[in-house]
Amino acid sequence: MKRVLLLVQKDLRLLRRAPVLLATLVAYPIVITALVGLVAGYANAKPRVALVDEAGLPPTIVVGGERFDVAKTIRRVSKNVTLVRLSQADAHRQLRNGKVVAVVTVPHGFLSDLRGMLRSPQLELRTGRGGVSARVTQQVQALVYSLNRQLQSAFIRVNLDYVNALKNGATITFLGRKIDILGLERAERLLERLPPSRDRDQVLGFVHDARLALAQTDSAIRATANPIELVQVSERGRTWALSAQVQAYTLALTITFLTLILAAGALAAERDENVIGRLVRGLVGFGQLVAAKIALASVVALALGAAIAVAFGAIIEIGGIEGGEPWDRLPLLLLGVLLAGASLGALGALLGGLTREARTASLVALLVVLPIVFLGLVPSEIVPIAAWISDAFPFAHAVRLFGAALFDASPWGAVLREALWLGGLLVGFGLLARMAARRLVA
Amino acid sequence: MRTADPPHAVTVEIPPVLAARRAGRRFGEHVALHPTTLEIADGEVIALLGPNGAGKSTLLALLAGGLEPTWGEIECRPGIRVGWTPQRPAHYGRLSPRENLELFAELEDEPDPSAAASSLLAEFELPDTRRASSSLSVGNRQRLNLAISMLGDPDVLLLDEPTASLDPPQRRRLWQSAVRQKERGGSVLFATQNHEELEGHADRVAVLVEGVLQFVGPFDEYERSGAVLLA
Numbered sequence: 316m317k318r319v320l321l322l323v324q325k326d327l328r329l330l331r332r333a334p335v336l337l338a339t340l341v342a343y344p345i346v347i348t349a350l351v352g353l354v355a356g357y358a359n360a361k362p363r364v365a366l367v368d369e370a371g372l373p374p375t376i377v378v379g380g381e382r383f384d385v386a387k388t389i390r391r392v393s394k395n396v397t398l399v400r401l402s403q404a405d406a407h408r409q410l411r412n413g414k415v416v417a418v419v420t421v422p423h424g425f426l427s428d429l430r431g432m433l434r435s436p437q438l439e440l441r442t443g444r445g446g447v448s449a450r451v452t453q454q455v456q457a458l459v460y461s462l463n464r465q466l467q468s469a470f471i472r473v474n475l476d477y478v479n480a481l482k483n484g485a486t487i488t489f490l491g492r493k494i495d496i497l498g499l500e501r502a503e504r505l506l507e508r509l510p511p512s513r514d515r516d517q518v519l520g521f522v523h524d525a526r527l528a529l530a531q532t533d534s535a536i537r538a539t540a541n542p543i544e545l546v547q548v549s550e551r552g553r554t555w556a557l558s559a560q561v562q563a564y565t566l567a568l569t570i571t572f573l574t575l576i577l578a579a580g581a582l583a584a585e586r587d588e589n590v591i592g593r594l595v596r597g598l599v600g601f602g603q604l605v606a607a608k609i610a611l612a613s614v615v616a617l618a619l620g621a622a623i624a625v626a627f628g629a630i631i632e633i634g635g636i637e638g639g640e641p642w643d644r645l646p647l648l649l650l651g652v653l654l655a656g657a658s659l660g661a662l663g664a665l666l667g668g669l670t671r672e673a674r675t676a677s678l679v680a681l682l683v684v685l686p687i688v689f690l691g692l693v694p695s696e697i698v699p700i701a702a703w704i705s706d707a708f709p710f711a712h713a714v715r716l717f718g719a720a721l722f723d724a725s726p727w728g729a730v731l732r733e734a735l736w737l738g739g740l741l742v743g744f745g746l747l748a749r750m751a752a753r754r755l756v757a
Numbered sequence: 758m759r760t761a762d763p764p765h766a767v768t769v770e771i772p773p774v775l776a777a778r779r780a781g782r783r784f785g786e787h788v789a790l791h792p793t794t795l796e797i798a799d800g801e802v803i804a805l806l807g808p809n810g811a812g813k814s815t816l817l818a819l820l821a822g823g824l825e826p827t828w829g830e831i832e833c834r835p836g837i838r839v840g841w842t843p844q845r846p847a848h849y850g851r852l853s854p855r856e857n858l859e860l861f862a863e864l865e866d867e868p869d870p871s872a873a874a875s876s877l878l879a880e881f882e883l884p885d886t887r888r889a890s891s892s893l894s895v896g897n898r899q900r901l902n903l904a905i906s907m908l909g910d911p912d913v914l915l916l917d918e919p920t921a922s923l924d925p926p927q928r929r930r931l932w933q934s935a936v937r938q939k940e941r942g943g944s945v946l947f948a949t950q951n952h953e954e955l956e957g958h959a960d961r962v963a964v965l966v967e968g969v970l971q972f973v974g975p976f977d978e979y980e981r982s983g984a985v986l987l988a
Contacts, residue, residue: 321863325849332851332889589847592823593905596841598864756824757784 318599322607323614326581330615341619344572345565347688362451364396365406365415370425378429381469388462395454410443417442417451429466471536478532499526562627563718566652568688570620571710574612574656576680578663582608582748583676586755601752605664605745612660613653620652621645647720647730655713658737661744662709668751712736774799774837774944775820775913779829781968782815789815790968792828797913797944802935804959804976805948812968813948814844817915820946840911844918844948846902850891854883854901857890858908865909877904881930895922903931914938916947920954932958955979 330337366389376383389398398419401409406418420439428436440455480487484498497505503522509515585591585604595601628642663680670676691711695702705711712733719729773796781792790812797803797820805813818824819831821841833839848857855874862870878885881900884893890901899922906914914935920928935945935958949955955962955976962979964972972979 318864321860325852325860328856329849329851588849589843589845590849592818592821592843593841593847593861594864596822596839598861753825 319603319607319610322599322604323610326607326611327614330577340573340576341569344569347568347572361393361395361397362416363414364398364451364455365401365409365418366398367401367403367406367418367420369403369423370421372421372426376426376429378466378469381472383465388465391461395457396451407441410441413443415443417455419455474536475533478529478536482526482529499529560718562721563714564692565627566620566623566648566717567655567691567710567713569623570616570652570656571659571688571713572684573619574616574659575663575666575684576677577615578608578612578660579667579670579676579680580673581611582664582667582752583671583755584673586671587673591755595756602749605661605668605748605752608664608667608748609657609660609741609745612663613656616656616659617649617653620656621649624648624652644721644726647726648717651713651716651720651730651734654734654737654741655709655716658709658741658744659713661741661748664748665744665751668748668754671754671757706736707740709737709740712740771799772834773797773832774834775839775946776832777816777820777826777829778832780816780819780826780831781828782812782819782824783827788968790819790965793965793970794829795820795963795970795973797946799944800939800942801960802939802945802947802958803961803963804955805946805963805965806950806952806955807948807965808950810967811965813965814917815968816965817841817917817946817948818843821915837913838909838911839913839915840906840909841915842903842906842917842919844921846890846898848890848898848901848905851889853887854878854890854893854897854904855885857901858904861905862908867908873908877907880904880907880934882927896924896927899923900927903934907934911943913944913946916945918948918950920949920951 372385374384374386376385399415401415401418403420406415406420409415410418418439418441420441422437422439425436425438428434438455438459440452442451476485477487479485480496480498482499484496484501486493486495488494499522503519503526506515506519506522582604585594594604599607624645628645666680666683667673667676670679687705687708687710690701690705690708691714693701693705702711716730716733716737719726719733723729776796777793779792779794780790781788782790793812793816795803795816805816807813815824818841819826821839822831822833823841823843849860852860855878858874858877859870862873867873875885877883881904883897883901883904890898893901899919903916903919906916916935919931923931932954935947938945947954947958959976961974962972962976963970964979972982974982
């Protein structure tokens with residue numbers, strides 16, 4: 316144990332004497348986290364969509380007596396996508412070369428269909444290939460849904476006008492022709508004046524039933540148009556940047572980068588410095604050497620993890636942001652960071668032993684860390700195989716452990732499960748690293 | 758292998774302080790040292806000669822325990838401490854000479870690491886500053902390399918071309934250290950390519966060529982034999 320501590324002290328001293336390296340190692344994963352955040356944030360970015368207006372949309376349209384502000388609707392759509400008005404030829408060319416991700420065409424006859432209210436007017440959506448097209452389709456569907464919601468009241472009112480005309484009688488215009496409608500109410504009164512007969516009573520009964528049925532039409536039509544209504548309530552919770560997921564990812568990503576590269580480089584450096592022979596000739600065993608690098612990774616992970624957790628906690632405290640228990644759960648989180656650091660350190664030591672040279676070890680660790688991190692970021696529901704592979708490395712377990720430790724109401728089950736995973740990986744990678752470390756003296 | 762008869766036929770009952778018993782080493786497909794037997798007795802100074810790539814450093818590293826033999830074994834008398842100076846300086850470049858000495862002194866279980874470091878810094882005329890060892894001159898780095906191998910009061914010193922980067926006064930001091938080691942009953946095995954270093958220092962000479970031990974015998978026998986042509 317004394318020898319392991321001596322080596323850890325020595326490595327920490329060496330690290331302190333390379334401030335540029337240390338600063339780079341700390342800053343790099345934070346920059347990567349920010350970049351990953353930007354990529355994730357791209358989900359909220361505005362893709363470029365072409366609008367081909369063949370119908371010549373006016374600034375306002377009157378449908379069923381209701382005035383619609385077309386310009387305002389387009390402005391609202393522009394919050395989600397960058398809408399550019401193009402000719403059909405231009406739009407299609409830009410779709411093919413990827414300058415726009417979709418083309419929405421308002422075809423000829425759209426306005427007359429809309430005003431006529433007898434046939435559903437059609438918008439045409441053409442999308443390119445790629446991940447964004449599905450999102451654009453959803454956004455255009457949302458636009459059509461929103462337009463339909465605005466139009467439905469006009470359509471309902473027009474339909475109800477027809478129903479009222481049937482009930483009460485009126486003069487209406489239908490397909491450009493004026494039609495006088497007697498109405499059920501007046502028809503009932505006329506029937507009552509006729510001499511009683513079996514036929515008259517039957518027709519009178521039907522008219523009475525029809526009036527009662529049509530009396531319910533108003534609410535029935537409104538309910539049919541909108542079977543389920545979504546009520547949106549804004550909660551004063553954390554912003555995306557301070558969400559549990561981002562905090563857990565930031566912590567895990569930072570310590571993964573740092574510990575993996577550090578442990579790999581530190582073990583291989585013993586050979587670069589030519590001291591490996593001196594050490595293993597009875598002063599320090601291979602197991603102790605690997606244990607020292609694992610301990611180094613744990614200590615550095617703990618220091619950095621604590622700094623990040625305190626920074627997040629302080630921001631949340633100062634900002635008065637609700638949700639999570641940044642201080643109460645700090646000890647549990649730091650235990651998790653220590654374990655994750657050790658597990659990642661063991662993996663790093665394995666890479667250091669295999670590569671045998673500090674520069675190669677650092678480069679290989681950097682090349683290995685990126686796929687490990689990105690595999691851990693892929694949702695398991697979407698690519699199950701990525702999740703299985705990711706389970707063989709500490710990153711995904713660290714993310715889940717940190718997330719549970721920080722934010723789960725009852726974290727113990729998840730924390731224990733992930734801690735067991737990390738412990739198992741620590742032992743597995745540690746044993747492999749011990750075997751690989753022998754290569755350093757070869 | 759030609760082995761010269763000892764000048765006086767004496768049956769030695771005492772086991773060697775350190776010995777390679779058919780010990781050899783292969784690196785991948787390359788055999789650096791074929792199975793080799795060499796014994797080092799108490800108070801003996803042996804010179805290991807051979808051209809570049811002969812396997813001298815490999816044999817020294819095997820005897821020091823810095824390398825594991827592919828074949829055979831290394832025997833070390835229980836309780837014996839071995840000091841080893843690899844050919845290329847083996848210390849931490851970003852630590853100062855004192856920090857290096859103190860670290861290895863602690864690993865060697867020196868009772869007072871700081872005092873041991875101070876003593877060796879003075880003996881090898883090393884600067885006691887915070888300067889990183891990597892910024893020292895080549896000669897100073899080699900002296901630090903030697904100083905580290907002296908930690909733990911070794912009974913056997915294994916020196917791999919120890920004078921290669923030393924100036925004449927430092928070489929003299931090194932050989933004085935070797936003489937002191939011999940006088941107190943310690944043993945020295947040093948690798949060299951410099952024939953001038955043999956006379957007056959080596960009791961026996963071992964010659965390695967292409968990983969094979971070609972000659973082991975007293976210095977005068979070495980001079981008489983044709984082994985000198987091999988080395």
